Amino acid sequence: MTAEPTPIRGRCLCATVQFTLTPPTAFCAHCHCQSCRLSSGAAFVTWTGVPHDRFAITAGQDRLRWYRSSDAILWGFCGDCGSSMLYKADREGHHESPKLDRMYVSVGSLIDPMDQPAKVHVSWEERLPWLHVNDGLPKHRGKSDEVIAE
Numbered sequence: 512m513t514a515e516p517t518p519i520r521g522r523c524l525c526a527t528v529q530f531t532l533t534p535p536t537a538f539c540a541h542c543h544c545q546s547c548r549l550s551s552g553a554a555f556v557t558w559t560g561v562p563h564d565r566f567a568i569t570a571g572q573d574r575l576r577w578y579r580s581s582d583a584i585l586w587g588f589c590g591d592c593g594s595s596m597l598y599k600a601d602r603e604g605h606h607e608s609p610k611l612d613r614m615y616v617s618v619g620s621l622i623d624p625m626d627q628p629a630k631v632h633v634s635w636e637e638r639l640p641w642l643h644v645n646d647g648l649p650k651h652r653g654k655s656d657e658v659i660a661e
């Protein structure tokens with residue numbers, strides 16, 4: 512019998528909204544798309560994700576708010592401090608095909624170490640023009656498998 516892995520904790524800036532992910536996480540990627548930049552105010556957002564049954568809100572459920580940016584996509588943030596933390600799709604049809612059975616979580620919202628490092632840059636073609644990255648990770652067009660040469 513294997514013990515359940517220790518959950519990875521995350522929270523918003525004011526700590527009203529708190530949550531856990533139970534490893535293994537499904538992926539870890541830096542996203543350079545404009546939507547991520549606008550939502551976060553950061554140059555890019557590092558995302559991970561788990562199936563919904565491995566994600567739990569542990570505090571502040573009533574303060575967690577969702578902004579619907581399209582028919583399919585919801586962005587989760589703290590209604591008190593505004594921290595942007597979560598992303599999910601609740602309908603098929605988005606051109607990037609986010610998985611319906613997955614809670615996407617911004618790695619910057621985690622307060623425990625993750626079980627894996629970032630492994631790829633996605634939507635690299637949308638990066639800020641002055642951003643130079645020399646980490647040896649592949650850089651993909653959108654969320655496709657197409658690698659963009661630098």
Ligand SMILES: [Zn+2]
Nearest residue numbers: 523525589592
């Ligand atoms: Zn907050």
Ligand SMILES: [Zn+2]
Nearest residue numbers: 542543544547
């Ligand atoms: Zn993005």
